[in-house]
Every structure is written in structure tokens, then in C-alpha cells.
Amino acid sequence: ETGVTQSPTHLIKTRGQQVTLRCSSQSGHNTVSWYQQALGQGPQFIFQYYREEENGRGNFPPRFSGLQFPNYSSELNVNALELDDSALYLCASSYPGTTYNEQFFGPGTRLTVL
Amino acid sequence: AQSVSQHNHHVILSEAASLELGCNYSYGGTVNLFWYVQYPGQHLQLLLKYFSGDPLVKGIKGFEAEFIKSKFSFNLRKPSVQWSDTAEYFCAVIHSGNTGKLIFGQGTTLQVKP
Numbered sequence: 001e002t003g004v005t006q007s008p009t010h011l012i013k014t015r016g017q018q019v020t021l022r023c024s025s026q027s028g029h030n031t032v033s034w035y036q037q038a039l040g041q042g043p044q045f046i047f048q049y050y051r052e053e054e055n056g057r058g059n060f061p062p063r064f065s066g067l068q069f070p071n072y073s074s075e076l077n078v079n080a081l082e083l084d085d086s087a088l089y090l091c092a093s094s095y096p097g098t099t100y101n102e103q104f105f106g107p108g109t110r111l112t113v114l
Numbered sequence: 115a116q117s118v119s120q121h122n123h124h125v126i127l128s129e130a131a132s133l134e135l136g137c138n139y140s141y142g143g144t145v146n147l148f149w150y151v152q153y154p155g156q157h158l159q160l161l162l163k164y165f166s167g168d169p170l171v172k173g174i175k176g177f178e179a180e181f182i183k184s185k186f187s188f189n190l191r192k193p194s195v196q197w198s199d200t201a202e203y204f205c206a207v208i209h210s211g212n213t214g215k216l217i218f219g220q221g222t223t224l225q226v227k228p
Contacts, residue, residue, distance in 0.1 A: 045216060092158075
């Protein structure tokens, strides 16, 4: 069973640029959630995708957007990058309907905005 | 707004000492509760979870947690810590019926001295 994978591992961008982060969900999981973890903080929920539709969103501006593909992999796009967007971006996959609806996390993408 | 509060930001213990990490949440409805651990250089892993039933739940590596509904608490405990328990620990909550949005505390860094 393949776990959640994310790419790239690290990324450096400059303010104003756009970035795309990618996530492959764990085998059999059809739901992907994205989180932002700033240094010294707990992860904050950005949004969730279920069957290619956004299924819940946290307190993030519209320049944070996402996609989910038919194979359940997902992308997180951030436009007009700001310095405060520097963080670890985590992807988690799950399968709704199971007893515990546990989310399995990937290793994250470390984004640095200069 | 719903939130999760972890009382200790940084805990230093010697091996064999007992551990208790505090966690309180601010939601009065039905919740599902989790403790995640992040070992140095590794991704978030689930330690244990509470959904219903016995409020004392046991997780991996000898950890346990007790859900006290009247106190909105879900404290993590381990009778005897090991050096390998050095990690960051996150308490998290999902409101029942809101399957996507894990709300995390800001984390507790545990350092175990050999």
C-alpha cells in the first residue's frame, strides 16, 4: 500500500509569483485535504477535495485554490505569493464512510517565499 | 471560533519520567479527538483517536489519552518516556459531521534527555 506522497519537497519562490504543489493520495482514498503549517504552529486547514469538488474551506483567501483529478491526486495553487505564505504545506488523504475517517498525512512541501 | 489549546509548548523530561500533555478544545457539540506525533524529519503520524465509547483510549508506543467531556479535555499520557519519544505532539479535533476540517493545537515539543 503506497502512502501519501507530495512534490516537490522544497521550493523557493519570490513574492508575487505563483506556485503549484502536488499530492498523490494513499491507495483507495478519494478525499484529499490540504493544510498550512507555519513555523512553530499547528497545521491549519486550507480546503478539502472529494470526488473532484471542493468540500469545505478554511479561512484562506481565494488566491489559494485547488484541483482534484479523477485518480484522486490533487494540486494546491497559490497565486500572488506573499512572504507569510512561507510554510510547510501538508496534504492528507482519507476515505469518508470508514468508521474512523482517519486522515493520513504526507511528508509536506516546504515553501519559502523571498 | 472553535479552537484547540495545548498548555505546554516545550517540555523537557528525563528518560523514565512520566508524561502528561494537556489539550482543551472549545466546542460544545460532538467531537472526534486525535493526537498526532511528528518525529524529527518525519511526517505527521496518528498516535491515537477517540470517537465514542470508553473515554480512556490507548494508542501506539504506550501512549494513552483520556477524554473528559465536562472539562473539554483530551490529555495525552505515557507512564515512562523514552529518548525516542522526542518529537512534536499535536492535539486535533474534528466536529462530528464535519469530516474534513481537522483543527490542530499549536503543538508541544517534547525533548527527552537520555
